[in-house]
Amino acid sequence: MVTMVIEIILTCIAVILLLLYSLRGHLGYQKACGLGSIPRVAPCLPFFGNALHLDMAQCHLSLSDLRPKYGQVFRIRLFKEDIVVLNDYASIHDALIVKGSDFAGRPPMYRTSHAERNKHSIVWQTYTHKLVFLRKCVLKSLRMYGAGLGKLEERCAPDMDTMCRTIAGMGGKPFNPRTVIYDSVCSVMLSLTLGMKLDYDSPSFKTIQKMNALFNDIFGSGTARRLDFIPLLKYFRNDCYCRMQEALQLRDEFWEEQLEKLKDSKVDPECVVPSLLEEVNNNSTSVNTASNGVAKARSTGKQKDDSQEDVSVTTVKEVFTNLILAGTDTTATALTCLLLIVLHYPDVQRRMQQEIDSVVDSGSTPSLADRPYMPYVEAVLLELLRFISHVPLAVPHHTTCDTSVLEKPVPINTVVYINLWSLHHDEAEWTEPWTFRPSRFLDDQGKLVSPSHKNRRMLLPFGAGRRVCLGEILAKNRLFLFASALLQRFRFEPEDPENMPEVDPRSYEMGLVLHPKPFRLRALPRNAV
Numbered sequence: 001m002v003t004m005v006i007e008i009i010l011t012c013i014a015v016i017l018l019l020l021y022s023l024r025g026h027l028g029y030q031k032a033c034g035l036g037s038i039p040r041v042a043p044c045l046p047f048f049g050n051a052l053h054l055d056m057a058q059c060h061l062s063l064s065d066l067r068p069k070y071g072q073v074f075r076i077r078l079f080k081e082d083i084v085v086l087n088d089y090a091s092i093h094d095a096l097i098v099k100g101s102d103f104a105g106r107p108p109m110y111r112t113s114h115a116e117r118n119k120h121s122i123v124w125q126t127y128t129h130k131l132v133f134l135r136k137c138v139l140k141s142l143r144m145y146g147a148g149l150g151k152l153e154e155r156c157a158p159d160m161d162t163m164c165r166t167i168a169g170m171g172g173k174p175f176n177p178r179t180v181i182y183d184s185v186c187s188v189m190l191s192l193t194l195g196m197k198l199d200y201d202s203p204s205f206k207t208i209q210k211m212n213a214l215f216n217d218i219f220g221s222g223t224a225r226r227l228d229f230i231p232l233l234k235y236f237r238n239d240c241y242c243r244m245q246e247a248l249q250l251r252d253e254f255w256e257e258q259l260e261k262l263k264d265s266k267v268d269p270e271c272v273v274p275s276l277l278e279e280v281n282n283n284s285t286s287v288n289t290a291s292n293g294v295a296k297a298r299s300t301g302k303q304k305d306d307s308q309e310d311v312s313v314t315t316v317k318e319v320f321t322n323l324i325l326a327g328t329d330t331t332a333t334a335l336t337c338l339l340l341i342v343l344h345y346p347d348v349q350r351r352m353q354q355e356i357d358s359v360v361d362s363g364s365t366p367s368l369a370d371r372p373y374m375p376y377v378e379a380v381l382l383e384l385l386r387f388i389s390h391v392p393l394a395v396p397h398h399t400t401c402d403t404s405v406l407e408k409p410v411p412i413n414t415v416v417y418i419n420l421w422s423l424h425h426d427e428a429e430w431t432e433p434w435t436f437r438p439s440r441f442l443d444d445q446g447k448l449v450s451p452s453h454k455n456r457r458m459l460l461p462f463g464a465g466r467r468v469c470l471g472e473i474l475a476k477n478r479l480f481l482f483a484s485a486l487l488q489r490f491r492f493e494p495e496d497p498e499n500m501p502e503v504d505p506r507s508y509e510m511g512l513v514l515h516p517k518p519f520r521l522r523a524l525p526r527n528a529v
């Protein structure tokens with residue numbers, strides 16, 4: 001009896017505390033916190049905030065709908081968290097470029113801090129010396145300049161060839177292009193990061209596909225976010241939590257299998273994973289040296305800082321997972337969307353093919369050296385990234401100090417969403433934003449407008465500033481190589497011209513990135529090669 005009374009009292013205290021906590025926002029707490037000058041979206045309910053009024057599965061659409069009423073910068077509340085949303089070029093530029101490091105953090109989230117992933121990751125780590133160091137290492141290994149570009153072509157060639165042969169093998173019958181494109185893009189990513197190729201049918205390749213699919217669910221589905229707000233759900237067999245455990249297990253299995261192979265002399269030592277592992281080896285050597293009382297120095301003789309010392313095998317594993325995930329779904333989806341778009345805009349397909357045929361010798365495949373001579377193809381790729389904006393809210397940012405956006409104060413540790421979707425579909429800036437129109441990026445002579453042209457400045461599909469996408473140059477080059485090879489070799493036609501799948505990106509579904517609904521097409525060989 002006494003126990004029951006105690007339990008009831010404790011439950012009442014817990015409920016009162018919870019209510020008081022969730023009412024803080026309504027009692028002027030936010031004003032005290034310094035977000036008072038940024039309009040807050042209503043209705044903001046106790047405990048839930050705006051969570052019940054936003055479509056969490058298509059948050060970019062809900063947030064963009066709020067812009068006419070609340071302006072370019074507003075804030076929403078999801079459970080106990082206030083989130084500032086930046087919706088136009090002026091505010092995004094101010095935060096990411098002018099204020100740079102102030103907005104370069106990442107918020108702590110249960111899904112990313114589980115198993116301490118955010119301490120090792122590039123995508124999820126907040127703005128630390130270690131992050132800056134890791135970004136530098138990866139960029140150096142990817143080498144998207146000079147001779148590095150030749151290497152990229154070499155690494156892409158076998159997978160592009162497999163992709164085109166598989167498509168040709170369909171013999172003009174309708175098929176869903178997603179899988180074949182996805183496998184080729186994923187294989188290039190594995191070869192760029194590990195420095196070796198995996199067979200598409202190998203168990204290791206299948207493990208990666210499965211791991212990617214699980215992470216896609218974990219970060220894509222709106223309901224998965226509940227775990228960040230209510231981590232206790234993990235004790236109730238929460239779906240997202242179970243998937244997270246499974247994905248990490250697959251990642252570890254893959255890693256155990258590959259680690260031995262990575263010691264093989266055939267592996268390119270300059271690729272991301274081997275070169276980071278080398279860094280770890282150097283660290284352990286120098287730590288041992290330091291513990292013997294000798295000066296703390298790397299094998300190269302240079303002084304090193306804490307950020308380098310902190311790089312462990314766990315870090316390498318996490319960076320590898322980041323690159324495979326971020327580098328596959330984004331590019332594969334953009335290419336799949338391009339095929340859907342050319343079904344709807346046959347004139348775009350014809351003009352791309354005319355340009356490719358006029359620049360590339362018959363018998364050769366397009367190379368990166370051809371890029372400057374193909375302004376129309378370039379304009380199509382820019383318009384593709386604007387039109388689909390398939391990373392619509394970028395990755396959440398977090399303020400690293402008390403700062404401001406467009407002179408409105410924003411306190412330290414505030415979550416900030418960069419609404420690229422709204423930026424790229426703003427009717428005041430883009431004429432007919434829901435129409436696919438590559439000519440926005442061309443001048444009267446059909447040349448690509450300069451990077452300082454308003455339309456190019458306002459196009460930020462990779463974000464900007466300190467956390468700009470690490471794969472931006474790789475992605476642009478790979479999109480060019482894959483897109484021009486596909487259009488050189490095939491004419492794409494709808495399976496059923498009367499019943500074409502929707503091209504409007506407002507109909508796409510959210511995963512890790514936005515995806516069009518599955519569709520089928522016919523690929524008819526052209527005779528250019």
Ligand code: HEM
Binds near residue numbers: 327468470
């Ligand atoms: C069409 C292709 C791609 C698009 C549209 C895209 C877009 C983005 C965006 C919007 C962000 C978030 C920027 C921010 O936080 O403000 C990002 C981050 C990132 N992307 Fe990409 N991306 C693409 C391809 C790639 C590729 C191929 C790689 C592989 C190297 C990659 C690796 C990353 C990484 C590691 C980050 C996290 C950077 C950080 O947090 O410091 N992405 N990407």
